[in-house]
Amino acid sequence: MKKTNITIKDIARKLGVSPSTVSRALKDHPDISPQTKKEIQELASSLNYQPNSVALSLRQSKTHTIGVIIPEIAHFFFSAVISGIEDIAHSAGYHVIITQSNESFEREVMNTKALFNSRVDGIMLSISRETNNYQHLQNLLDNNVPLVFFDRMVESLNACKVIVNDEQGAYEATTHLIEQGYYRIAHLAGPQNLGISKNRLNGYKAALADNKYMMDDNLVKVCGLGTYEEAEAITNELLDYRFPPDAIFSNNDVAAYGAMTAIKKRGLRIPEDVAIVGFSNWRFSSLIQPALSSVTQPGFKMGQEATRLLMKQIALGDDEEAITETISLKTNLVVRESSLKKKKPAVS
């Protein structure tokens, strides 16, 4: 059995017509007589003819494929984004090539080159934790490759962006802690080269300010890695203070969980002694004990919106001005037991 995909030429030969006639007949071109058209179409479908999309791509210089660079597929939030991307892309007839940077700058650059090289029609990405240099992305823009950032974007680059309103989310989370009566609220911040981390920090500060809380820099600790272990160690530093915090707003859920562990190991109670709110609403957050309050990000919707923007840009003519829209999606605070001092624990 040999791999023998049938082509337009095969059909042409069998029917004694030219390939061009077959091509036109298959796309219902008016120049072809109904009789010929019918014969060709019937033969094509009986032979289960499938146009060679590689040849099409070459002819039209369009691959109908978009590339995605994501820090880590295993992250639930990003999985949701991917699903959103696929949702829109597939229904627009596009394929999706997914690559992971694994939070490595080097791999991000490699993936960018590889995608560019395989002539994808557009690229969507969320930059890695390590990325500080944006030359590889500037190259894309210089080559007129449609580009859309999602979640983690580069402020200075002139491209479409879809972000969640991190500041608003952080603001709400912090406000919630304030309303619950906590008065010494710490923040486990993320790496400050990521815009999202800065925004969350800003939201935290804004909430404190709006409520006439004094800002205490000692209560803001940067967790550069965002890991469980790091957060546990840093939380221990906080708890060692003469006047330790009675609430912690964490930049991410894993760090929040690390903080919870540190708290529990000291025999302190959550949320009575120390309250916790995380960010991202990982899947495990509703399962741990006590269930962790967290700020949800609309991942699926983010994927959808980013893809819509990309499609719009791909559809643009070469002479038209590139669009550089920015869409900001609202976050949502999910309150669970870890921060509920006043009311009864909600059923998660």
Add this chain to the structure above:
Amino acid sequence: MKKTNITIKDIARKLGVSPSTVSRALKDHPDISPQTKKEIQELASSLNYQPNSVALSLRQSKTHTIGVIIPEIAHFFFSAVISGIEDIAHSAGYHVIITQSNESFEREVMNTKALFNSRVDGIMLSISRETNNYQHLQNLLDNNVPLVFFDRMVESLNACKVIVNDEQGAYEATTHLIEQGYYRIAHLAGPQNLGISKNRLNGYKAALADNKYMMDDNLVKVCGLGTYEEAEAITNELLDYRFPPDAIFSNNDVAAYGAMTAIKKRGLRIPEDVAIVGFSNWRFSSLIQPALSSVTQPGFKMGQEATRLLMKQIALGDDEEAITETISLKTNLVVRESSLKKKKPAVS
């Protein structure tokens, strides 16, 4: 600024040579004089020439792309598999197109067709929960498309398979419960159209038999959906028995967690009153309380092995016999608090 990828022709024109000379010079063909070769290579690199991979694909009828169909990216195990796939594929110069079936038969068929249509060099897949009809896969085989199953495979199809030794994993999990002194061990089984579910059930049965435990069909309950809620309800049925189980081995971790909830709601203790062991070692399993014992599947390695098999098959000539190797990977039982009656809880 126009998108203007430079081609071999551009280089040829600028240097007053023919495209064929450029092509040969760039790949160090001996027919080209060192002088010409040098000029061409220098111009190419100064222009940052990148060969058009679409044209290459057309010429060589090879896209250097493999397609992956996965039930759900968000599942941690599958994320790990994807990482393993990318690891091998990228270092072999292959791209990876990932698609999700979302456990839907219809989408699985659609994805299969789409991948076939875009002329990927091979396909790797894990069938969806719904899939009972394998015609779409048989079509692939009939068209000589290299195919590798991973995790969830179709026994009857003549293709490469990489599976985890589910039976061994289930056997070990059950044996562990027996060794801990539990004597009425229930099993929350998965949908029996999936081979993996059947194998896990068999492992459970084998362990009971080898230890002279009587098999009680009432203690085996099928959880078709594998959801938290379903498992909770079914566990309640088990606990309603006059002689309820004192241990549960679950086909998957989410169901195990549902069971834990049912048990806790009745005021029963884990593992003193009822022990639990899950399957798949989801990320949350080490985080919940008590930490859930679970059988780990080597996802990353599975992705690697499956990709190696696929590469091997792609490299095969058209006349050579297709290989149909099956690789079985060992699972590993991670013992945590949820099943440790005898010893002190291990640090997870």
Add this chain to the structure above:
DNA sequence: AACGTCTTCGCAATCGTTTGCGTAAATTGA
């Protein structure tokens, strides 16, 4: 000097499809 050989390069076909243009044959109009 004539012939053979090697070096170095170009021609043209090819992969599968699309499409502008040309052109026979069929049809129409007066």
Add this chain to the structure above:
DNA sequence: TCAATTTACGCAAACGATTGCGAAGACGTT
């Protein structure tokens, strides 16, 4: 009946790269 359209199709180039073959010129050999 003859010219003007219209109909229905084929030719050939194009997308970008590769490659078998041929060939011109340089060089060596006898």
